Every structure is written in C-alpha cells, then in structure tokens.
Amino acid sequence: MSENNEKKVHGIVAEYESVDSLLNACRRVRDAGYKKTDAYTPFPVHGIDKALGIKPTVLPWIVLGCGLTGTITALVMQIWMNSIDYPYIISGKPYISLPAFMPVAFELTVLFSSFGAFFGMWALNGLPRFSNPLFTDPRFDRVTDDRFFLYVDASDDKYDETSVREIYEQTGGEHIKTVIDDDSSDKIPKPIFMAWGLVIAASVIPLLIVLKMRVTNSESPRFHIFYDMDFSPAKDAQQGSTLFADGRAMRPDVPGTVARGESNYDLDFMTGVQMEKLSAVDPPRAERLVRLTAGPIGPQDGTVGVTEEKEEDSAATTEPKATDTTPWLTKNPLGTSEQVLRQGQKYFGIYCSVCHGMNGGGNGLVNRRARKILSPTWIPPSSLHQDSLYSDQYPDGKLFSTISNGIRKMPGYAGQIQAKDRWAIVAYVRALQASRNASVESIPEAKRPEILEKLEIVDQQLKEQAEAEQAAQDAAKATAADSK
Ligand code: HEC
The missing domain is CATH 1.20.5 (Single alpha-helices involved in coiled-coils or other helix-helix interfaces)
Structure with missing residues (x-):
C-alpha cells in the first residue's frame, strides 16, 4: 500500500464468480448511491444497466436530431436551388415539388442519421481511448472468458474505499483491488510518428507519377486498364459501320413498324392531312407522308424525311397562304373533352412551355435565357396567339404537322411525343388561344x-x-x- 499512496487511485474493482452474485453486488452498489460504476462481463447480461442504475442512452435523440437536420437541409437546399436561386421547370412540375425532392431528402436523412449514430456513440463512450488502467491486472483478462468484474470509480462524489470494500466482501467479491491510475507517458511513441510519416510520403508518390504523366509525352501507347471497355465492338449512336450496305450502324425501323398503342390510328390521324384528297392532288407528297409515319427516323431509302417535309412546310408558310393547298384536317380527331385538355396541358407544359411559355405567349424560360445572354443566332419562339395561328387560318391538322415535323427553326416532336398526345397538345393550344378572346358569358x-x-x-x-x-x-x- 505504501507504494500505492504515491500514485493516484483510479478506483476499486472486485471479481465475481457468477452473474447472480454480480447482479446482487451491482444493486447494493447502486443503492449505496454510487453513480460512476461499471460492470465487466464476458457476455451481455440482461438487466445489468438497471441493476447499476444506468440511465437509457440519449443516442436515439441525437440520431433523431441529426436525421431531422438532414431532412431539413435537403429540402431547404432543393427549394432554394430549384425555386428561388434558379427557378426552372423540369418535366412540367411545379418549382416546389415535394415528391421530386424526396430522394435527396431521404438520402441526407439517412446520411446525417448514420453520422450521428457513429460519432455520437464514440463521443458518448469517450472514445477513442487506447488503454484502461484496469488492464494492468492480469486477472482482469478473464473478463473475456469466465469472470465478472464490478468497478467503482474514485472520481465518484461518494467514493469511500472502505465502504466499497465492505459491500464487495459482503456480496462475495474476490480479489478486491485498488486500481492505480496509469501514469505512463501519454505521448505517442516516436516509431509510430515515423511510420505515419513514411505512409504519407509513400501515398504522395502515385500522385506525383500522375502529375508527371500529365505534363510529359510518352513514346509507349496509353495503358488501358479495361481494354474491352475502351475498345468495345459495340457502336455508339450515329457511328458508321461497314457491316451494312448503307454504312450506318444504327438500324432504322423495319418498314411498316407500328409503335405500341398506335396501331389503331389511321393515316389521317398520323399526318394531320386528309390523305385521300392529298393522294388525288399530289401523289408524291402523299407517298412521302405515308413513309414518314413509319417512324421518326424517316423513310427507309436513306434520306431523312423529316427535314424534307419541314422545308416544304416552311415554303408553304413563308409564302402567301394561297400556295398552301394541303387538305389539312380541320377538326381535332380527339375532340375536346376535359381529359384531352388535361393531357394536352401536361404535354404542353413538358415540351412546349420551355420555349413558348406556359401561356403560349412566346416567352418561355429558354427564350428569356437566350435574350439574357444575347445569343446572336436566337430566333424567338412564335407567340401562339397571333391571328395567323388561329384555327380559321391555321387548321388543326397543320398545327399537328408543325408539332410533329417542326417548322423552320423549331424542331419536330414526332420522335418524342406520341401522335395521340400531339393531338391533345393541339386541343390545348386551341384552348389557350380561346382563353385570350374569352367573354364573360363563356364562363359557367x-x-x-x-x-x-x-x-x-x-x-x-x-x-x-x-x-x-x-x-x-x-x-x-x-x-x-x-x-x-
Ligand atoms: C426549342 C424551342 C421550342 C419548343 C420546345 C417548341 N417550339 Fe414552337 N417554335 C419555336 C420557334 C423558335 C418558332 C419560330 C420558328 C421560326 O420562325 O423559325 C416556333 C414556332 C411555332 C409555331 C408557329 C408555326 C408557324 O407556322 O409559324 C407553332 C404553332 C409552335 N411553334 C407550336 C409549338 C408547340 C405546340 C410546341 C410543343 C410541342 C412547340 N412549339 C415547342 C421554338 C420551340
């Protein structure tokens, strides 16, 4: 003991033979009012936290707080970016579209929660900690095998060595020992520092090699880690191939291919033109239109039919109206039910509003942006409210054809929007136009x-x-x- 007096006392520990005697001792220590206690067992013992009077951990609350912080961070971030800092319509959704924000909100909730759980556990347990004075006693090794230990810390307010010893003795504790504070140096040993230094120095080498390779030339060919991914026999879009007679790697649709769900529609529906009349007055054009409907890629003879059609259209519209003798469909085959209008509104929002604006006035986001950066080649989208685009001068079939094949600077949308939905857009554009000239009487x-x-x-x-x-x-x- 004389030796112990010079050193600081860490606490007092006793060894028990069975779970029951340990639990009993725990309760006695708890009832005596000790708070800074701990029990060490080779396996989890149910109820021991209660026996020692340990309060439930606050970790779940920390995790909850972190999780909520994650959710709020994600939502605020997305609302700020998508609807305040750079308002941008994506797929016709509102600026603040909670369903669209969910994936990121979910991810950040999980991420922040797991950080909270991981680092919170470390902090609450006082980790990292490399050693515990209890480890100095060789008997303590049996804690991972077949012995149970109970420990009372000397920093406990009520700590009194003799009374703790008394409890230990009364409850069957053996090998009761005072634990002395570990007073060895807390400096990190030099060899460890040197090893760290070596690792850091070594980790810089690959970076230096990469840097050198980026600024120097080499005679030997580039090294390909995944050779077959860099040089795949598969072709990219628009690449050529010697395999086919037309030299194209992308294969056009087989002639006469009909897209799913489009098989019930007749040619008038697919072209916006009264085909029977057209075949009578202009058979070559009728033939071209028939081939066009086979697919957005165009006719099978290698010429790109969409542009052909588009140019012809532009000639028809830039010249006086009288030259346009095409027998356009004058009535929308879909009619104008509420369902059709809603569908048209949806697709107009997705495909047309970016340029023509939500109200068809011609000032969509793309137009605003182009004007802001003073794009020199920008052709402003037409306002859909011009007289010349109303149904008396611009039949529904022609509007359908403009959407399908594009016109002058505007691209065609046949490849992206199904014919049925293009007709729905036609109906909606008519509704937009009507809304400009509506009278009070037309409102229910x-x-x-x-x-x-x-x-x-x-x-x-x-x-x-x-x-x-x-x-x-x-x-x-x-x-x-x-x-x-
Ligand atoms: C990428 C921007 C853009 C998108 C998207 C777009 N347009 Fe256009 N649209 C234009 C431009 C530009 C013009 C004017 C073309 C010109 O004068 O060269 C135009 C012209 C028009 C015209 C007038 C045609 C004529 O004969 O004068 C109509 C009608 C039209 N668009 C309808 C639509 C509809 C319906 C949609 C949705 C399917 C749509 N546009 C999508 C850019 C766009």
Whole structure:
C-alpha cells in the first residue's frame, strides 16, 4: 500500500464468480448511491444497466436530431436551388415539388442519421481511448472468458474505499483491488510518428507519377486498364459501320413498324392531312407522308424525311397562304373533352412551355435565357396567339404537322411525343388561344365570381409590373442624361 499512496487511485474493482452474485453486488452498489460504476462481463447480461442504475442512452435523440437536420437541409437546399436561386421547370412540375425532392431528402436523412449514430456513440463512450488502467491486472483478462468484474470509480462524489470494500466482501467479491491510475507517458511513441510519416510520403508518390504523366509525352501507347471497355465492338449512336450496305450502324425501323398503342390510328390521324384528297392532288407528297409515319427516323431509302417535309412546310408558310393547298384536317380527331385538355396541358407544359411559355405567349424560360445572354443566332419562339395561328387560318391538322415535323427553326416532336398526345397538345393550344378572346358569358355562371376576382388580381399585378418597368426606364434615361 505504501507504494500505492504515491500514485493516484483510479478506483476499486472486485471479481465475481457468477452473474447472480454480480447482479446482487451491482444493486447494493447502486443503492449505496454510487453513480460512476461499471460492470465487466464476458457476455451481455440482461438487466445489468438497471441493476447499476444506468440511465437509457440519449443516442436515439441525437440520431433523431441529426436525421431531422438532414431532412431539413435537403429540402431547404432543393427549394432554394430549384425555386428561388434558379427557378426552372423540369418535366412540367411545379418549382416546389415535394415528391421530386424526396430522394435527396431521404438520402441526407439517412446520411446525417448514420453520422450521428457513429460519432455520437464514440463521443458518448469517450472514445477513442487506447488503454484502461484496469488492464494492468492480469486477472482482469478473464473478463473475456469466465469472470465478472464490478468497478467503482474514485472520481465518484461518494467514493469511500472502505465502504466499497465492505459491500464487495459482503456480496462475495474476490480479489478486491485498488486500481492505480496509469501514469505512463501519454505521448505517442516516436516509431509510430515515423511510420505515419513514411505512409504519407509513400501515398504522395502515385500522385506525383500522375502529375508527371500529365505534363510529359510518352513514346509507349496509353495503358488501358479495361481494354474491352475502351475498345468495345459495340457502336455508339450515329457511328458508321461497314457491316451494312448503307454504312450506318444504327438500324432504322423495319418498314411498316407500328409503335405500341398506335396501331389503331389511321393515316389521317398520323399526318394531320386528309390523305385521300392529298393522294388525288399530289401523289408524291402523299407517298412521302405515308413513309414518314413509319417512324421518326424517316423513310427507309436513306434520306431523312423529316427535314424534307419541314422545308416544304416552311415554303408553304413563308409564302402567301394561297400556295398552301394541303387538305389539312380541320377538326381535332380527339375532340375536346376535359381529359384531352388535361393531357394536352401536361404535354404542353413538358415540351412546349420551355420555349413558348406556359401561356403560349412566346416567352418561355429558354427564350428569356437566350435574350439574357444575347445569343446572336436566337430566333424567338412564335407567340401562339397571333391571328395567323388561329384555327380559321391555321387548321388543326397543320398545327399537328408543325408539332410533329417542326417548322423552320423549331424542331419536330414526332420522335418524342406520341401522335395521340400531339393531338391533345393541339386541343390545348386551341384552348389557350380561346382563353385570350374569352367573354364573360363563356364562363359557367357558378364560376364567374371566382374567376373574375382572380382576373382582377392579375390585372393589378400587370399594372404594377408595367409601372415598375416604366419607372426603371425613366431611371435609366435619367442616368443616361446625367452622364452626358
Ligand atoms: C426549342 C424551342 C421550342 C419548343 C420546345 C417548341 N417550339 Fe414552337 N417554335 C419555336 C420557334 C423558335 C418558332 C419560330 C420558328 C421560326 O420562325 O423559325 C416556333 C414556332 C411555332 C409555331 C408557329 C408555326 C408557324 O407556322 O409559324 C407553332 C404553332 C409552335 N411553334 C407550336 C409549338 C408547340 C405546340 C410546341 C410543343 C410541342 C412547340 N412549339 C415547342 C421554338 C420551340
């Protein structure tokens, strides 16, 4: 003991032979009011935390907090990026579209929670810790085998060595020992530092090699780790091939191929033209149109039919209307049910609104962006509210054809939108056009007050916007005049 007096006491430990005697001792120690205690057993013992008076861990709350932080971070981040900092319509969804934000929110929730669980566990357990003074006693090795240990820490407020010893003795504790603080140096040994240094130095070598390779030339060919991935016999899109007579690796559809769900439609439906009439007046054009409907890639003779059709169309529209003798379908074969209009609204939102704007006015996001960066080659999308695009001058079939094959600078959408949905868009464009010239009488009586109120709000907003623009212009003029 004389030797022990010089060193700091860490605590006092006793060895038990059975779970029952250990549990009994735990309860006695707990009831005596000791808080900084611990039991060591070779296997998990149920109820031991209760016997020692250990409170349930707060880790679940930490994990919950971290998880919620993750969810909120993800949502705020996406709402900020997608609807405030750079509002952008994606696939016709609203700017703040919770379902679209879910995957990232889920991922960040899981990520933050697992960080909370992992690092929280370390922090709560006081880890990392390389040694424990208890390990100095060789008897303690049996804790992983067949012995049970109970320990009371000297830093406990109530710590009193003699009374703890008394409890140990009364409950059958053996080999009761005072544990002395480990006073060996807490400095990290030099060899470990040297090993770290070596590892760090060695890890820089590959980087240096890569750097050298990037700035020097080499005689030997490049090294391919996955040779067959770099040089695959498979062809990329638009690549050539000597295998086929036409030299194309991409194979066009077999002539007459009909897409799923499109088999029930007749040629008029697929072209927007009264084909019987057209075959009578212009057989070659009718033939070309028939071939076009075989697929978006075009006719099978190697010429790209879509452009052919598009150019002809452009000639028809740039010249006076009288030259357009095409017998266009004048009625939308789908009709105008609510379902058709909703479908058309959806597809207009996805495919057309980016250029033509949600209201068809021609000022979609792409147009705004192009004007902002002053793109010199930009052709502004047409406003769909021009007189010349109304159904009396621009039949439904022609509008269908414009959507399908494109016109002048506008690309065709036959390859991306099914014929049925293109007709739905036609119906919706007509609805947009009608909405511009609607009279109060055309609104169902029951809905009039609600809609008129909305219109007033919009009017007010437009007025304010115009005033703000006027003010900005005046200010600009004033500064221009000033600088003169
Ligand atoms: C990539 C942008 C873009 C998209 C998307 C787009 N358009 Fe266009 N659209 C244009 C441009 C540009 C013009 C004007 C072309 C020109 O004058 O060269 C135009 C013209 C038109 C015209 C007038 C045609 C004419 O004969 O004058 C109509 C009608 C039209 N688009 C309808 C649509 C519909 C319906 C959709 C959705 C399926 C759509 N556009 C998608 C850019 C686009």
